[in-house]
Amino acid sequence: MTASEGTILQAEDLTKEFKGFFAVDGVNLSIKRGSIHALIGPNGAGKTTCFNLLTKFLPPTRGRITFKGQDITAMSPADIARLGMVRSFQISAVFPHLSAIENVRIALQRQRGDSFDFWRSERVLNEFNSRAAELLADVGLTEFSNVQAVELPYGRKRALEIATTLALDPEMLLLDEPTAGMTPEDVERVAALIKRIGANRTILMVEHNLSVVSTISDTITVLARGKVLAEGNYETVSKDPRVVEAYIGGGHG
Ligand SMILES: Nc1ncnc2c1ncn2[C@@H]1O[C@H](COP(=O)(O)OP(=O)(O)O)[C@@H](O)[C@H]1O
Ligand SMILES: [Mg+2]
Structure with a gap:
């Protein structure tokens, strides 16, 4: 897999093993420059682990991450922040x-x-x-x-x-559950805010709230049991029977 010109962040075969348990298992991700990309999935799917791998808060067991074509797999969060990729609440x-x-x-x-x-x-x-x-x-x-x-x-x-x-004027912003614990009015306001700040930068967010994801994401990657289950726009993934099954069978919420 080669990074196309429109790709800002790419993960290949991203894997994290915790004592024999694969929380993230061979994930391939390609985030398009300028897009709002959501990572969703039922509880325990591996979203937070994946987020921590991408933001370099956790070292991967296997796999490779590139940002703007540069291999960042071995870099620290501070290093990648200097390259323009910042995790919200990092500071x-x-x-x-x-x-x-x-x-x-x-x-x-x-x-x-x-x-x-x-x-x-x-x-x-x-x-x-x-x-x-x-x-x-x-x-x-x-x-x-x-x-x-x-x-x-x-x-x-x-x-x-x-x-x-x-x-910090990041080129790419990573948000972990930006609407967690919010009232419906706050959820709406923060969703609108993400949409607005996404107008001139790339955003990757882990989000549990499907209505937020449906209204502001360009691309959605659905994780389940550490693997990518489906990917596409909301229309496509929300109709995918495997996604429906994962959310119902996997216990959403
Ligand atoms: N540090 C850890 N040690 C062992 N298991 C972990 C650790 N972190 C996460 N896990 C396990 O990995 C799985 C995925 O967790 P997580 O990435 O938090 O999922 P999500 O954010 O999608 O709910 C869960 O089964 C969780 O218990
Ligand atoms: Mg989580």
């Missing part, structure tokens, strides 16, 4: 007692990784302030700018985490 830099805008500003400052002296330049600080305000607007948090992170409702807190991740 998990939400400081509870700082305001939303301060949190985003800190993420921007980190991204620049500059020295202390640098921070004292007013011009630079103003630049960060306006960029932080833009990012907050992007995730719909303008009216919460001066609210302490700890005071934000759950869904808004997740939106703030996404904003701090976007501060």
Whole structure:
């Protein structure tokens, strides 16, 4: 299998064995540049393990991962972040007692990784302030700018985490269950947000909520028992009898 021009992330024969148990078993994945790609499947299918392999939080037992044509199999999460592939909550830099805008500003400052002296330049600080305000607007948090992170409702807190991740300006963003534990209104808002931020970058998300997946994904890969069961758009995979069976037989939820 060779990476086509439109492929940004590719996994070949990705496998993770835990003491004889294959949580991820020979998975081939090809993520198209600019797409929103969802990884779904019943509980225990291997989604989180796969996510951790792709983001280099776990070493694979076997297989190869390439990002923008470069072999990243042996790289660290920090290495791949520098290449432009960032996992949401990787920096998990939400400081509870700082305001939303301060949190985003800190993420921007980190991204620049500059020295202390640098921070004292007013011009630079103003630049960060306006960029932080833009990012907050992007995730719909303008009216919460001066609210302490700890005071934000759950869904808004997740939106703030996404904003701090976007501060790194990743070319590719990986999200693990971005709507988990949210109220239906928050789910809708975050789904719309993912759609919006996906307009000019690639997104791979693990998602349990099928209605979210159905409305925003370009491509869906269904995992079951560590293997790829089906792949395609929502129309196609949702009608696939093996997928229906896996969700019913595998215990969805
Ligand atoms: N560190 C681990 N050690 C042993 N088994 C694990 C470990 N992590 C996950 N598993 C097993 O691998 C399977 C897939 O888990 P996971 O990737 O979390 O699935 P999903 O996210 O789709 O629910 C499960 O049966 C789980 O118990
Ligand atoms: Mg999981």
